[in-house]
Amino acid sequence: MEFTAQQIASFVGGTVEGNADAPVSAFAKIEEGVPGAISFLADSHYEHFIYDTKASVVLVNQDFQPSRPVPCTLIRVADARECLAQLMGMYQQQMARRRSGIHPQACVEPTAKVGEGAYIGPFAYVGEGVEIGAGAQIYAGCVIEAGAKVGEGSTLYPNVSVYSGCVVGKRVILHSGCCIGADGFGFAPTAEGYEKIPQLGNAIIEDDVEIGANSCVDRAVMGSTIVRRGVKLDNLVQIAHNCEVGSNTVMSAQVGVAGSTKIGQWCMFGGQVGIAGHIEIADQTRSGAKAGIAGPVRKPGQTIIGSPAIDARQFARCNAVFKNLPTMFAEVNQMRDDVDSLLNKEK
Numbered sequence: 001m002e003f004t005a006q007q008i009a010s011f012v013g014g015t016v017e018g019n020a021d022a023p024v025s026a027f028a029k030i031e032e033g034v035p036g037a038i039s040f041l042a043d044s045h046y047e048h049f050i051y052d053t054k055a056s057v058v059l060v061n062q063d064f065q066p067s068r069p070v071p072c073t074l075i076r077v078a079d080a081r082e083c084l085a086q087l088m089g090m091y092q093q094q095m096a097r098r099r100s101g102i103h104p105q106a107c108v109e110p111t112a113k114v115g116e117g118a119y120i121g122p123f124a125y126v127g128e129g130v131e132i133g134a135g136a137q138i139y140a141g142c143v144i145e146a147g148a149k150v151g152e153g154s155t156l157y158p159n160v161s162v163y164s165g166c167v168v169g170k171r172v173i174l175h176s177g178c179c180i181g182a183d184g185f186g187f188a189p190t191a192e193g194y195e196k197i198p199q200l201g202n203a204i205i206e207d208d209v210e211i212g213a214n215s216c217v218d219r220a221v222m223g224s225t226i227v228r229r230g231v232k233l234d235n236l237v238q239i240a241h242n243c244e245v246g247s248n249t250v251m252s253a254q255v256g257v258a259g260s261t262k263i264g265q266w267c268m269f270g271g272q273v274g275i276a277g278h279i280e281i282a283d284q285t286r287s288g289a290k291a292g293i294a295g296p297v298r299k300p301g302q303t304i305i306g307s308p309a310i311d312a313r314q315f316a317r318c319n320a321v322f323k324n325l326p327t328m329f330a331e332v333n334q335m336r337d338d339v340d341s342l343l344n345k346e347k
Contacts, residue, residue, distance in 0.1 A: 001025065001091070005057045005073045008038065011090065012083040014059070018073030022056045027088060030058060033072075042081040059083050099137060115152060133170065148181075151207065163219060169207035175235070177214040180205060184218040184225075184241025184259060197221065199241060206230075212237065212253070228265070246283065264300070274307075288312065 006020040028037035030046055033055025040059040041050050050058055050070050057073045059080040077083045099119035102108055108126040115134035120126060124142045132138065133152030141159040144150060148162045151170035156162070160174045163181030174180070186197035201220025205227045211217070212235035217225055220242045227239065228247040238256040239245060245257070246265035255269045258277030267281060270289030275281070279293070282300040287293060292307030303312040310318075321328075 005075060008057065008087065009075045012059075012075070012077050012086060014075040014077035014083065016073060016075055020073070022073040024057050027084075027091070028055055030055060033058075038084075038087070040080040040084040042079070098135065100135075103140075109146075121158075127164070145181075157213075163203075165202040166219065167202065167204045169205055169209065169229070171208050172205055173210040174205075175211065175213040175215075178211050179216045180211075181219040182216060184221060186221055186241065186259075201225070201242070203227075206247075209233075215239075218259075234271075240277065252289070 002023050002025040004020065005016050005018070005022040005024065008024060009016045023036060024038045026037045028034055028039050030039040030041055030049045030053050033039050033053040035054055035056055037055045038057045038059065039053060039055040041047065041064065042061065050066070051068055053072055055072055057075060059075050059077055061080050062076050062078060064076070100117045102114065102120040103122040105122040106120040106124045108114065108120060109128045109130070111128045112126045112130040112132070114120065114126070114132045115136065117135045118132050118138070120138045121140040121142070123140055124138050126132065126144050127146040127148070129147045130144050131149045133150060133154065135153045136150050137155040138144070138150070139156060139158045142156045144162045145164040147165045148167070150156065150162065150168045151172065153170055154168055154172040156174045157176045159176050161179045162168060166181035168174070168180065181203040183199040186199060187194035188197055199219050199221055201223045203217045203219045203225040205217065206229040208229055209227055209231045211233045214235055215233050215237040217227055217239040218241045219225060223242065225239065225241055226244045228245060230248040231245050232250045234251060234253040236254045237251050240257055240259040242260040243257050244262045246263050246267065248265055249263055249267040251269045252271040254272045257263070257275045260278045261275055262280045264281055264283035264285065266284045268286045270287060270291070272290045273287050273293065275293045276295065279296045281293065281297045282302070284301045285297050286303040287309060288305030290307065291305050291309040293304070294308040297304065304310060305312045306315045
């Protein structure tokens with residue numbers, strides 16, 4: 001599939017500088033550009049690549065001022081990074097082969113409802129009373145248990161499991177191995193061991209959510225575990241029972257959220273962040289990687305890091321002290337020896 005620089009500029013609302021008919025048929029990093037590829041420049045640290053790139057077209061921000069001639073065609077836009085994402089999304093939609101129909105090796109129970117244009121792949125199982133929305137893509141080996149719902153346009157990649165009664169909204173993407181609605185980790189200690197607490201609720205994934213491979217959203221004990229609209233979860237993320245993740249929140253790999261925690265909107269969590277149970281985290285909280293959030297975060301817009309997590313600026317000051325502890329320890333010991341020496345002289 002090939003486009004001209006002018007066609008691309010029209011799509012993203014940009015202006016062309018150079019050959020408006022330059023053909024584009026691929027994407028490439030600016031340092032790895034080849035003829036026929038489009039790249040982008042959004043960070044000044046990479047500016048030197050634009051003067052030697054072999055890419056045919058480069059997206060740049062409106063305020064970019066080259067220090068010497070560039071060999072490629074430029075398309076000036078408001079935000080080069082965002083426009084590249086739009087173009088890649090458009091390309092993916094054009095290239096993706098949307099399938100339809102039920103594979104003969106799929107098992108779909110008679111009471112299930114499969115919407116128009118939906119696809120059910122080989123060895124997938126669709127249980128009693130399940131509802132699959134129009135155009136949904138259910139790939140090989142997926143299991144959707146009784147009474148669950150999958151919204152229109154959603155994609156479940158191979159070996160996704162959606163347990164009974166759970167709800168997956170519209171345009172949701174669940175990557176391979178993702179599990180929605182497994183039992184939460186609920187056990188009561190007894191004299192004989194641990195007695196399982198029944199997990200009678202469900203899990204609800206709202207519209208436009210994407211959940212990475214081998215991530216888990218557990219069902220609630222009672223009520224619902226809820227992942228709100230627009231949330232993006234990376235691979236290997238754990239959302240425990242009765243949690244609520246606010247809209248447009250993002251979590252990197254290996255984040256773990258303990259039960260009954262409420263997370264606000266537009267939060268960001270780095271890799272391996274651990275979040276304690278039964279707490280609330282305010283909107284727009286940003287947490288650095290490996291932070292341990294042991295208590296509530298009440299003030300919106302904070303950036304926190306460390307374990308237990310504290311304000312990032314305070315953490316930086318504490319870390320500076322921590323690095324100097326060996327020197328400080330030696331100085332204190334020397335001061336103690338000096339004081340002891342003075343006291344002995346006075347005797």
